[in-house]
Amino acid sequence: MQSHDFVIRFAGDGGQGVVTSADAFARTAAQVGYHVQTFSTFPSQILGGPTMSQVRISTNPVLSPGDQVDILVAFNEDAYKFHSPDLRKGGVIIYNAEQFQLPTGGSSFGIKVDEMAKTTGNARASNMVVIGAVAVLIEMPLDYIEAYVKARFTRGRAEDAGIIESNIKAIRLGAEAGKGSGFHVGELAPPNPPKHKQIMITGNAAVALGAAAAGLEFYAGYPISPATTVLVWMENNLIGKGKFVYQVSSEIEAIGALIGAGFSGKKAMTATAGPGLSLMSEGLGLAWMAEIPCVVVDVQRGGPATGLPTKTEQSDLLACMHPAHGDVKLPVIAPGSVEECFYAGAMALNWAERYQGPVIVISEFQIAERTQNIPRPDLGKLAIENRRTYSPNGNGQQDGFKRYSDWFGGEEMLPMPVPGGPGAYVANGSEHDEIGDTTHLPQHHVRLTERRFAKVKLLSDGAFEAEHTDAPALIMPWGSGKGSGYEAYLQLRKQGIDVGWAYTMFLNPLPEKLLALLRSKDLIIVPELNYQGQWSGLLRWQNVRAESITQFTGLPFKTGELTQRLAARLSQRREAKVHA
Amino acid sequence: MSARNEEYDFKWCPGCGDFGVRRALEWALEAYDAKHEQKHSMNVVVAGIGCSGNMVHLLEGEQPFGLHGIHGRTLPLAFGVKMARPELNTVVVAGDGDFLSIGGEHIAPQAARNLDIACVIMDNGVYGLTKGQSSPTTKFGVKTSSTPHGKIESEVFPLKLYMSLGVSFIASHYSSKPKELAKLIGQAMEHRGFAIVHVQSPCTTYNDNYDQLKGDPKKGIAPLVWDIPADHDPSSHQAAEDILNRPGIPIGIIYKGDAPSLEDRQNEIRSKVKARTPEQLLETYAL
Numbered sequence: 001m002q003s004h005d006f007v008i009r010f011a012g013d014g015g016q017g018v019v020t021s022a023d024a025f026a027r028t029a030a031q032v033g034y035h036v037q038t039f040s041t042f043p044s045q046i047l048g049g050p051t052m053s054q055v056r057i058s059t060n061p062v063l064s065p066g067d068q069v070d071i072l073v074a075f076n077e078d079a080y081k082f083h084s085p086d087l088r089k090g091g092v093i094i095y096n097a098e099q100f101q102l103p104t105g106g107s108s109f110g111i112k113v114d115e116m117a118k119t120t121g122n123a124r125a126s127n128m129v130v131i132g133a134v135a136v137l138i139e140m141p142l143d144y145i146e147a148y149v150k151a152r153f154t155r156g157r158a159e160d161a162g163i164i165e166s167n168i169k170a171i172r173l174g175a176e177a178g179k180g181s182g183f184h185v186g187e188l189a190p191p192n193p194p195k196h197k198q199i200m201i202t203g204n205a206a207v208a209l210g211a212a213a214a215g216l217e218f219y220a221g222y223p224i225s226p227a228t229t230v231l232v233w234m235e236n237n238l239i240g241k242g243k244f245v246y247q248v249s250s251e252i253e254a255i256g257a258l259i260g261a262g263f264s265g266k267k268a269m270t271a272t273a274g275p276g277l278s279l280m281s282e283g284l285g286l287a288w289m290a291e292i293p294c295v296v297v298d299v300q301r302g303g304p305a306t307g308l309p310t311k312t313e314q315s316d317l318l319a320c321m322h323p324a325h326g327d328v329k330l331p332v333i334a335p336g337s338v339e340e341c342f343y344a345g346a347m348a349l350n351w352a353e354r355y356q357g358p359v360i361v362i363s364e365f366q367i368a369e370r371t372q373n374i375p376r377p378d379l380g381k382l383a384i385e386n387r388r389t390y391s392p393n394g395n396g397q398q399d400g401f402k403r404y405s406d407w408f409g410g411e412e413m414l415p416m417p418v419p420g421g422p423g424a425y426v427a428n429g430s431e432h433d434e435i436g437d438t439t440h441l442p443q444h445h446v447r448l449t450e451r452r453f454a455k456v457k458l459l460s461d462g463a464f465e466a467e468h469t470d471a472p473a474l475i476m477p478w479g480s481g482k483g484s485g486y487e488a489y490l491q492l493r494k495q496g497i498d499v500g501w502a503y504t505m506f507l508n509p510l511p512e513k514l515l516a517l518l519r520s521k522d523l524i525i526v527p528e529l530n531y532q533g534q535w536s537g538l539l540r541w542q543n544v545r546a547e548s549i550t551q552f553t554g555l556p557f558k559t560g561e562l563t564q565r566l567a568a569r570l571s572q573r574r575e576a577k578v579h580a
Numbered sequence: 581m582s583a584r585n586e587e588y589d590f591k592w593c594p595g596c597g598d599f600g601v602r603r604a605l606e607w608a609l610e611a612y613d614a615k616h617e618q619k620h621s622m623n624v625v626v627a628g629i630g631c632s633g634n635m636v637h638l639l640e641g642e643q644p645f646g647l648h649g650i651h652g653r654t655l656p657l658a659f660g661v662k663m664a665r666p667e668l669n670t671v672v673v674a675g676d677g678d679f680l681s682i683g684g685e686h687i688a689p690q691a692a693r694n695l696d697i698a699c700v701i702m703d704n705g706v707y708g709l710t711k712g713q714s715s716p717t718t719k720f721g722v723k724t725s726s727t728p729h730g731k732i733e734s735e736v737f738p739l740k741l742y743m744s745l746g747v748s749f750i751a752s753h754y755s756s757k758p759k760e761l762a763k764l765i766g767q768a769m770e771h772r773g774f775a776i777v778h779v780q781s782p783c784t785t786y787n788d789n790y791d792q793l794k795g796d797p798k799k800g801i802a803p804l805v806w807d808i809p810a811d812h813d814p815s816s817h818q819a820a821e822d823i824l825n826r827p828g829i830p831i832g833i834i835y836k837g838d839a840p841s842l843e844d845r846q847n848e849i850r851s852k853v854k855a856r857t858p859e860q861l862l863e864t865y866a867l
Contacts, residue, residue, distance in 0.1 A: 437588040
């Protein structure tokens, strides 16, 4: 029987080719029409240390990293010891026989990877030896890998042919070793390539590309894991007339620069992680108070303080929504997949322009660093919003326009004057009057506090998902919980459990209709990767009967475990009903 | 209450040095507009927190755009304004507490980039708005409300600090001569790079040192300020160092270098990089 889904995990020390092997295997599969998703963990150091990267390959769209490992490639003994418990029954371990030996008779076989690569005349082809061996175990045609190698190394250089030849030799040597082992893991079903065009991209690149497509003009950032790749992307790509990108001296400087640029009429963004978000706290309060459009992407890692810089966690939600002292609640968009990262980047810029204020995109390590095939966004159909700027009848004279006058609703914001144009005012972090001068009079603080919250309602038309909404309880994950959460939901439905599904990436403000739906239910269960149950707490604050299923290991949810915990909670609820 | 806004509820104490600095800034902005034939709205004043920051609300006549942010962050904000819109004339107004204490970390990076802005720093040697605590420029041993037994820290010498950080235009003056000060501020605006005009602007309530600055022969007080000689060469690093090594407070332009501004560096390096459209960028990820 053919199988539609395999998980291959590569593990070893950083620098042994763990990530490059996984990446090559993922690209090989994606190029012929499989759906793939990678997941990696690595230590916070330049070289070495325990690293793993796994690829889930499927004939259907991949929602989560996958629970159990079908094939483990162990580059050293520590990797074998640490990861072999995740191997499923019937799974196989390929190990680097140059590093250690395992007794025969088990479910493993060794290959002298580097020695084999050297015989091809290209010591760097060892990844291909490994991939050749993996392919044989799941009956993946070697043509696929050879096609990848040809595409990868055809760069118009004299040495291309030699490199391609040695890599193909390496694939075949690995395949022979795999065959010779006598092991067999399964038969991979042929791919079912999607009809639409695709791209293969990481979450961080997607968020950057989405912002660029929506007209980003100004980026200031500071290196921090796992957000650095956004800064690097911008340094390479946010180029051209009217565009500016800079590595600044701190996150405090980054948020200040964004506010200066947003005030001056530009679309401005930064990306950071928890510690940087903490430093931006006061600046974000200023952007809210002075009503300056700007976007901050928080790529979550484990916290607090330096926390777990290269692990995944959803523990920044409270800090993103309420980053500053005083009465503040920022708009927050939480992409739950690589594809959503693209649209989150674009929508955040639109939102900032529309409501004239700061917007947070809350991403997460496991999405940011994940490579995935996704439908190619149609840039022609992407809605791009620009703020209303003030220009009175084109005469260019000062006419007493008051930027901070009363506004308590309506279809759109009052226009925003920009330097060089009419309507000069002071963008003020102190409470202010209509033209931005500082005032402590109660009527102005009341008036403008109400205005700042009222305008967030301009954003409550976001899209959302809802299924089986007639069920008494709904599962509502956020962010990265979407993939494993949806898989768990489908399994529960298959088991005959009456439970519904709700999801949106627009956490604040929640889409109005979705909020009404959530409030009508007895129970909303939120799987989330933090200790306190941050999203269910925020939902309860909005009169939603929500509770969390939490995990705080620094690792993603496993669908199987999550399904069990959700089932247990739902059956508890049914029993309680019977007793009542 | 200000001339243009009767609801505005802040005022400087009578005799505050900031009045003179305000007049000088207004004149300098007017002159800059006239020289460059620009609208007044092409000026952006970025203000710190403290008495001096209220300058942005107290300017009289036609208003520039203003950004009155958070404590210590005038330079990050001005960096954003200037690099977003290099055509804007961007001016920072801040005090010694805002600029040198909480905001001190931001001076070195802007000096290294040579950001093309002008900073007018009003130094009164005290935190006035919070009612008289010690600031970086308060002298060693001085008693203030937060140093009731005398200040323990050594004082900061701002001009030497700017010099050591590589600020490309450094000038010094005091608030009692607004016409001369306006000329210096104007030169700072014209300078293509990071310019600081450090102004002694006494606090009549908590640190009234007018007599010490200007001197008072009747009381036998020698003036602290002294005019930089006309033959001083401000392009010479060594000459500037020599000026700063003399006692008292020099008045005039101490140093004026000619390093390229951040915008010039940016254009030089990035104009060689080929720009790609979002569609072209998207294509690099095509499967």
